[in-house]
Every structure is written in structure tokens, then in C-alpha cells.
Amino acid sequence: MSFAHPELGPWPALGYVGNPLDRAAHLRPEGVGLARAPQARAYLLGGELVALKGDADAADPLFAPAEAEAWTREAPVFLGLAGGTPRAAFPFDPARREEMEAAGLLVADLRSIAVRGLVGPEHLGPIACGKALLGWHRRHGFCANCGAATTIIEAGWRRDCPSCGAQHFPRTDPVVIMLTAHGDACLLGRQPQFAPGMYSCLAGFVEPGESLEEAVRRETLEEAGIATGKVAYHACQPWPFPMSLMIGCLAEATSQDITIDPAEIEAARWFGRGEVAQMLARTHPDGLFAPPPVSIAHHLMRAFLEGARA
Structure with a gap:
């Protein structure tokens, strides 16, 4: 039996679902190069924070690779393709938030971005993917098997241990x-x-x-x-x-x-x-x-x- 309540309006969109990107797993071996290609577009993520261009009324979460690399020295992760165009996520240090805001960027946490609708719903899935992937790298720099430092492989989709040969995948x-x-x-x-x-x-x-x-x-x-x-x-x-x-x-x-x-x-x-x-x-x-x-x-x-x- 249905008990619809019209006063609640249309059914709302569920956040972080419907990622439109082609994950293009076959391109991951060359993904870092694709992420840095001039035609690529990237999200700039720092822990819980997301950097945006513009303001709350017209926020753009996509940066050219050169724009993103101005805020980080770390390697990007390759997220996939959007209509054939590479998409990536670059990490930044959350401690630079004030500096980024002084440079004219809007920096907000992902929850607020989703709740306030600061970006289109088509961006929430890729941003969530990038945030989770970069967060996994921050916490898994060492091999759980032998303790040695691991190396990022497959444009961020694997970490390999050069000491014992173990392979580690995002969880x-x-x-x-x-x-x-x-x-x-x-x-x-x-x-x-x-x-x-x-x-x-x-x-x-x-x-x-x-x-x-x-x-x-x-x-x-x-x-x-x-x-x-x-x-x-x-x-x-x-x-x-x-x-x-x-x-x-x-x-x-x-x-x-x-x-x-x-x-x-x-x-x-x-x-x-x-x-x-x-x-x-x-x-x-x-x-x-x-x-x-x-x-x-x-x-x-x-x-x-x-x-x-x-």
C-alpha cells in the first residue's frame, strides 16, 4: 500500500551515486600521464576538503592539470574518462586552505558541497571516488605484510611492496x-x-x-x-x-x-x-x-x- 506525501515534493537524488565516468581500467598503466595531459581535467582534494573555482553561486570543481599541480607536489590518481577526456584527482595539503582561499578559491568539505548542491550531481560520484582513493593512500604507505614502504602503481589503483612483493588494493x-x-x-x-x-x-x-x-x-x-x-x-x-x-x-x-x-x-x-x-x-x-x-x-x-x- 502506498502512503505518498505530496508535500514532501519529488523524491530527492541520492548523493555520490551514478558516477558517469568510464573507469577505463585498461588505461591505468599510463594513467598518471593521462592525468597530466593538457586536455585532462582534475579535482583538487585535501582530506575532507574540495577546492572549487568561482563562488557558491557558480562553483567549478574541475581544474586543468597545471592549475592543480600549482597546489601539490604529489602524484595524481586517474579516475577515468569523461567523454574521452581524462579525469583525475590531485591531493593538496589541507593546511593550505587559507592560502588557497586567499588566492580566490572556494574550499569546502564534501558533505557541505553535497548538501548545499554547490556542484552538479554528476561530480559527486567522481569526487567521492577520488577522496576515498587518496585517503587510502594516506593511510597505506607501508606494507601490511612486512612493513616496508610501498610504491603507487596503476595510477593510484594499487600499491606494491618492493621488499616482499605483496600487492595492496584500495578497500x-x-x-x-x-x-x-x-x-x-x-x-x-x-x-x-x-x-x-x-x-x-x-x-x-x-x-x-x-x-x-x-x-x-x-x-x-x-x-x-x-x-x-x-x-x-x-x-x-x-x-x-x-x-x-x-x-x-x-x-x-x-x-x-x-x-x-x-x-x-x-x-x-x-x-x-x-x-x-x-x-x-x-x-x-x-x-x-x-x-x-x-x-x-x-x-x-x-x-x-x-x-x-x-
């Missing part, structure tokens, strides 16, 4: 995020770092030897003391904070009494469909609200509101 961490329902109510919780008033879906990392359904049931029980039965996949979202894949699921609760684990979350409660609609529209009388539309949590809450169940 993606699977995370389940679930909207658990019991009748016409759904379970939402808060973590201490959330903005005041925001409630979201429960979530947690998938553990070794665990299916997605098992992870949903375990995390819901651990965090809120709620047992669940049926679990259904809904959608997924790359989440570059730092390099996760959020696997959105719907779950059916088989118990109702909440007992939170304060080491995991600070609050959890059941919300009726009317309250969920108010939270999505940011009209809740207590000032409670949902995560922003770019997040999969927002989409899971919207799906519940419109009748989706496990």
Missing part, C-alpha cells in the same frame, strides 16, 4: 544501514556526534563471515535491544567518509522494548509515520529532523513513509 568497507519497522512505526536512533535534534537509521559495519541479513539483525539487537526477523535489501550508496559502501535494508522487528547500548548510541525510539513525515519536511514540533536528502538514511525513511516494508 571499501561494507556497512549495513537499516530502517526497522513494527507496524506503522519505525526505529530511529541518535549518535552523540549528530546535530541536536537529528535522528537516523541504525547502522554498523559488516563483520567477517557475516551475511548482510545477519549484520542487520546483530547491529539492531546490539544497539537498541530489538530483535528482527525479515530483512530486505533496498538500495546502496558509496559513502566516502572515509571509504564505505552503505547497504540500505528494510527490517521487520519482532520485539518492541528498546534497550540501548550507550557505547553505541545515546538514544533510540519508535516514530510513527506522521512524525517521520514531519522530520523529513523539518516541521516536527519538537525540532526533530531527518538526515539530509543526499543520504541513504533519508531515502530509507522516505521509503518507509510511502509504504515500503521488508
Whole structure:
């Protein structure tokens, strides 16, 4: 049964999905040269930060390679092709933010860029890819097998150890995020770092030897003391904070009494469909609200509101 709420408007776009680039894996052996080619265009990324040309009303995230290299001495990573044109990501030192802003660049964190819509949605996927890839390089400069310094290979898509010969590849961490329902109510919780008033879906990392359904049931029980039965996949979202894949699921609760684990979350409660609609529209009388539309949590809450169940 559908419970559409026209006052919420069209279904919002999910952030960081729909990467339009051809990843062109066969070109990675020559990718660094392609990334520095005059016709290439590059994103300039510094940890959580993204540099943009222009201002908030007309921001451009693409730089010519020479423009990008003015802010870094590190090698770029090759992201793929956009209509045959190479796309890359160049790293910069976040400590140079003030210097870059003084030079007329707009520097903002990726979350703000996505939430405020500072760049077109076609850029969010490539930027997320570049951010995750560069972040992996910052944390994996040494071989996990023998401890020797590793070398960047395949234009950033592999690191090789010259000492023991081990090959290391970028990782993606699977995370389940679930909207658990019991009748016409759904379970939402808060973590201490959330903005005041925001409630979201429960979530947690998938553990070794665990299916997605098992992870949903375990995390819901651990965090809120709620047992669940049926679990259904809904959608997924790359989440570059730092390099996760959020696997959105719907779950059916088989118990109702909440007992939170304060080491995991600070609050959890059941919300009726009317309250969920108010939270999505940011009209809740207590000032409670949902995560922003770019997040999969927002989409899971919207799906519940419109009748989706496990």
C-alpha cells in the first residue's frame, strides 16, 4: 500500500551515486600521464576538503592539470574518462586552505558541497571516488605484510611492496544501514556526534563471515535491544567518509522494548509515520529532523513513509 506525501515534493537524488565516468581500467598503466595531459581535467582534494573555482553561486570543481599541480607536489590518481577526456584527482595539503582561499578559491568539505548542491550531481560520484582513493593512500604507505614502504602503481589503483612483493588494493568497507519497522512505526536512533535534534537509521559495519541479513539483525539487537526477523535489501550508496559502501535494508522487528547500548548510541525510539513525515519536511514540533536528502538514511525513511516494508 502506498502512503505518498505530496508535500514532501519529488523524491530527492541520492548523493555520490551514478558516477558517469568510464573507469577505463585498461588505461591505468599510463594513467598518471593521462592525468597530466593538457586536455585532462582534475579535482583538487585535501582530506575532507574540495577546492572549487568561482563562488557558491557558480562553483567549478574541475581544474586543468597545471592549475592543480600549482597546489601539490604529489602524484595524481586517474579516475577515468569523461567523454574521452581524462579525469583525475590531485591531493593538496589541507593546511593550505587559507592560502588557497586567499588566492580566490572556494574550499569546502564534501558533505557541505553535497548538501548545499554547490556542484552538479554528476561530480559527486567522481569526487567521492577520488577522496576515498587518496585517503587510502594516506593511510597505506607501508606494507601490511612486512612493513616496508610501498610504491603507487596503476595510477593510484594499487600499491606494491618492493621488499616482499605483496600487492595492496584500495578497500571499501561494507556497512549495513537499516530502517526497522513494527507496524506503522519505525526505529530511529541518535549518535552523540549528530546535530541536536537529528535522528537516523541504525547502522554498523559488516563483520567477517557475516551475511548482510545477519549484520542487520546483530547491529539492531546490539544497539537498541530489538530483535528482527525479515530483512530486505533496498538500495546502496558509496559513502566516502572515509571509504564505505552503505547497504540500505528494510527490517521487520519482532520485539518492541528498546534497550540501548550507550557505547553505541545515546538514544533510540519508535516514530510513527506522521512524525517521520514531519522530520523529513523539518516541521516536527519538537525540532526533530531527518538526515539530509543526499543520504541513504533519508531515502530509507522516505521509503518507509510511502509504504515500503521488508
